[in-house]
Amino acid sequence: MIDALIIGGGAAGLSCALVLGSAQNKAFAKDKSIAIITHQKTSHLQTALFNNVLGLAPGTTGESILDNGIAQLTALYPHVEQIDHEKVSDISKSENGFTVTTNKSTYTAKIVVVAVGYTNLININGLEPFIEPHPRAAAEKDRIWLKNTDHLIETNLYVAGTLAGWRSQFAIASGSGAHVATDILTLWNNGKHAKVHDKVL
Numbered sequence: 001m002i003d004a005l006i007i008g009g010g011a012a013g014l015s016c017a018l019v020l021g022s023a024q025n026k027a028f029a030k031d032k033s034i035a036i037i038t039h040q041k042t043s044h045l046q047t048a049l050f051n052n053v054l055g056l057a058p059g060t061t062g063e064s065i066l067d068n069g070i071a072q073l074t075a076l077y078p079h080v081e082q083i084d085h086e087k088v089s090d091i092s093k094s095e096n097g098f099t100v101t102t103n104k105s106t107y108t109a110k111i112v113v114v115a116v117g118y119t120n121l122i123n124i125n126g127l128e129p130f131i132e133p134h135p136r137a138a139a140e141k142d143r144i145w146l147k148n149t150d151h152l153i154e155t156n157l158y159v160a161g162t163l164a165g166w167r168s169q170f171a172i173a174s175g176s177g178a179h180v181a182t183d184i185l186t187l188w189n190n191g192k193h194a195k196v197h198d199k200v201l
């Protein structure tokens with residue numbers, strides 16, 4: 001049983017994984033198992049070029065962010081399990097959480113974060129009841145969101161990034177993933193607000 005399973009290795013998913021991973025020394029998080037399904041083939045980052053993101057050198061490619069994000073997670077937070085080359089096809093409720101089925105395997109998780117982007121080509125069984133037209137995208141683009149309140153779809157099921165209803169900007173999607181991570185950390189900390197800051201000594 002995984003404690004928190006993130007689905008999607010794009011802006012929101014990787015940001016969520018990095019913040020969750022960075023809590024490794026907090027007493028309330030250190031025994032938690034965290035995993036991310038790092039599918040990146042359909043990320044909007046694949047073709048993006050960034051000149052307008054604070055902290056990113058102008059000309060940074062989305063492709064490099066995808067590669068460097070995985071490398072950063074591997075180097076700094078190796079306890080976050082990375083599940084590569086798998087695509088989720090089904091999410092269903094199980095006794096103590098959720099069963100997540102991919103093209104290769106099945107996982108059980110107490111908390112699931114769906115961060116697969118806002119395309120209407122989403123084909124994950126089990127999410128149909130939550131799919132609605134995206135509230136902050138041009139209607140002719142047929143984008144979708146998963147109806148949620150502050151990223152929470154239902155107990156222990158979160159959505160992050162553009163699929164959460166945010167406009168498509170890198171900083172917003174990343175911030176959404178980070179936000180969900182701190183909500184999960186807060187949950188693990190028995191409701192006491194949690195965040196993770198490193199400091200120059």
Ligand SMILES: Cc1cc2nc3c(=O)[nH]c(=O)nc-3n(C[C@H](O)[C@H](O)[C@H](O)COP(=O)(O)OP(=O)(O)OC[C@H]3O[C@@H](n4cnc5c(N)ncnc54)[C@H](O)[C@@H]3O)c2cc1C
Nearest residue numbers: 008010012039040042043044088116161162168169170173
């Ligand atoms: C051409 C282009 C240029 C852009 N330029 C800018 C810019 O200049 N400035 C800016 O701020 N923003 C820009 N953006 C927007 C930015 O890239 C997006 O806002 C951001 O990538 C959205 O993040 P996300 O995590 O919601 O989705 P994504 O980054 O698309 O990530 C979704 C992830 O889910 C994975 N996934 C999908 N289905 C499944 C499944 N069934 N199972 C498992 N994983 C799955 C995908 O492979 C992907 O990795 C641009 C986008 C594009 C397309």
